[in-house]
Amino acid sequence: SVDIVQDVARDENLSVDLPGYEKAMSRQRTLSQESWKGSGEEEIPKAYRGLLARGFTSRFLGYQTLISKTRVAALLVDGKETTSAHEGSRVEVVLDQTPFYGKAGGQAGDIGWLSDGKVRFRVTDTLKFNQGLVVHKGHLEAGSLSVGDEVKAQVDEITRNVTIRNHSATHLLHAALREILGDHVKQAGSLVAPDRLRFDFSHFTQVSTEKLAEVERVVNEHIRENLPLHTTEMSKEEAMKTGAMAIFEERYGKTVRLVSIGDGVSMELCGGTHTKRTGDIGLFRIISESAVAANVRRIEALTGEAALRYDQKLERDLRTAASLLKAAPDQLEERVERLLKEHKEKDREIQSLKSKLLSKKSRDVLSEAREIGGIKVIARKMEADSPKELRESADRIKDRLVSGIVLLGAEKEGKVMLTCVVTKDLMDRFKAGDIIRQLSNIVGGKGGGRPDMAQGGGNKPEELENAFEGLYDLIGNGVV
Numbered sequence: 001s002v003d004i005v006q007d008v009a010r011d012e013n014l015s016v017d018l019p020g021y022e023k024a025m026s027r028q029r030t031l032s033q034e035s036w037k038g039s040g041e042e043e044i045p046k047a048y049r050g051l052l053a054r055g056f057t058s059r060f061l062g063y064q065t066l067i068s069k070t071r072v073a074a075l076l077v078d079g080k081e082t083t084s085a086h087e088g089s090r091v092e093v094v095l096d097q098t099p100f101y102g103k104a105g106g107q108a109g110d111i112g113w114l115s116d117g118k119v120r121f122r123v124t125d126t127l128k129f130n131q132g133l134v135v136h137k138g139h140l141e142a143g144s145l146s147v148g149d150e151v152k153a154q155v156d157e158i159t160r161n162v163t164i165r166n167h168s169a170t171h172l173l174h175a176a177l178r179e180i181l182g183d184h185v186k187q188a189g190s191l192v193a194p195d196r197l198r199f200d201f202s203h204f205t206q207v208s209t210e211k212l213a214e215v216e217r218v219v220n221e222h223i224r225e226n227l228p229l230h231t232t233e234m235s236k237e238e239a240m241k242t243g244a245m246a247i248f249e250e251r252y253g254k255t256v257r258l259v260s261i262g263d264g265v266s267m268e269l270c271g272g273t274h275t276k277r278t279g280d281i282g283l284f285r286i287i288s289e290s291a292v293a294a295n296v297r298r299i300e301a302l303t304g305e306a307a308l309r310y311d312q313k314l315e316r317d318l319r320t321a322a323s324l325l326k327a328a329p330d331q332l333e334e335r336v337e338r339l340l341k342e343h344k345e346k347d348r349e350i351q352s353l354k355s356k357l358l359s360k361k362s363r364d365v366l367s368e369a370r371e372i373g374g375i376k377v378i379a380r381k382m383e384a385d386s387p388k389e390l391r392e393s394a395d396r397i398k399d400r401l402v403s404g405i406v407l408l409g410a411e412k413e414g415k416v417m418l419t420c421v422v423t424k425d426l427m428d429r430f431k432a433g434d435i436i437r438q439l440s441n442i443v444g445g446k447g448g449g450r451p452d453m454a455q456g457g458g459n460k461p462e463e464l465e466n467a468f469e470g471l472y473d474l475i476g477n478g479v480v
């Protein structure tokens, strides 16, 4: 979450662009809402509008069957109508009647095959426009197709079956949310794909882990009850009287389809395809709950084998983590808490050792001070990665020295860095800038700075000792 990011940023001395973050999040939310809103009916491409105008519709057989004989009614290649298509082309096929479910109401379009003898057409997606025009998108893998050809249309059963498990689960989820959270919960959108389901609903706050577990428990209870699903076609007015839940942003025809589960467990107007009984769903697992927009929450969940695989992976991860920590899975939490505590203690210990080490170092350095004409002088080599680091060391030594002159030299990648500091009381006689200017000459470079602090360097590391000697001479002669 943002809080964690802010904490990390504070530790690293960075700042977080909160307004920018909020803007990006709201843009992302709008995008994701748009991407699932699609009942496939908002925007009708030009090529299909022509077909609709001429009354092309396909009878949908997919509630009863996944396979049927049918006839090619229209063909499009590259978005243009044509009378025949050849092997290898990407084609959009309209059929007289079809068992293929066209993407609508959040449910993904079917995939499968159209075939006849040597003809094989792989359907990779199915779209539906204006309640009736169903377009099979895909690839003509073998043979050719012409308008009027008889073909066998066959929906991929495995994919359809996992999709309907997810779809029926959203109806149970909707009912369970209303039961656990309250009647204010209304569906705001859904996505039902073969590999997952997503359900958006109106609710004001984050749903607690406990409530989510309760919702999951209720859905699974209805699954175990193995309740039958019934569908009834009726007029919109009749449907309203039943009190069924409907999503009226979705377009319905004159007749609507009422999908009910068990004895009043759930009643929804829905054009989607469903399992015969709730037991077919097998297992239901919520994998996330999040915010999509103001007062709209999103639950993502898995069903059937996908839910089982998810659980198995979680368990595997848990066991791996536990064995890495040499603990039993049920002791993992306690073990991790202890480790984090130990880690913190070690950090504190390292910090205290570091500062002890540093003060010992500067005491050692102080004991090396030479006295020249009553002035304490320290000139020595140090480990340092940057002039800044060298300056910090020099300052630390100066503070302990109280009165004196410090010259530090460091070698890095064939170059020499020099830093000189002079305590205030000596600045009228010795100026750090002047000292560094002269000593940098010795190491083959330049330097300068203020009277109290100056930096320089050169490219002759072998002359560093001579520079130190140079400082003793300068002070001995009182030249600077």
Ligand SMILES: [Zn+2]
Residues within 6 Å of the ligand: 167, 171, 268, 269, 270, 271, 272
């Ligand atoms: Zn539905």
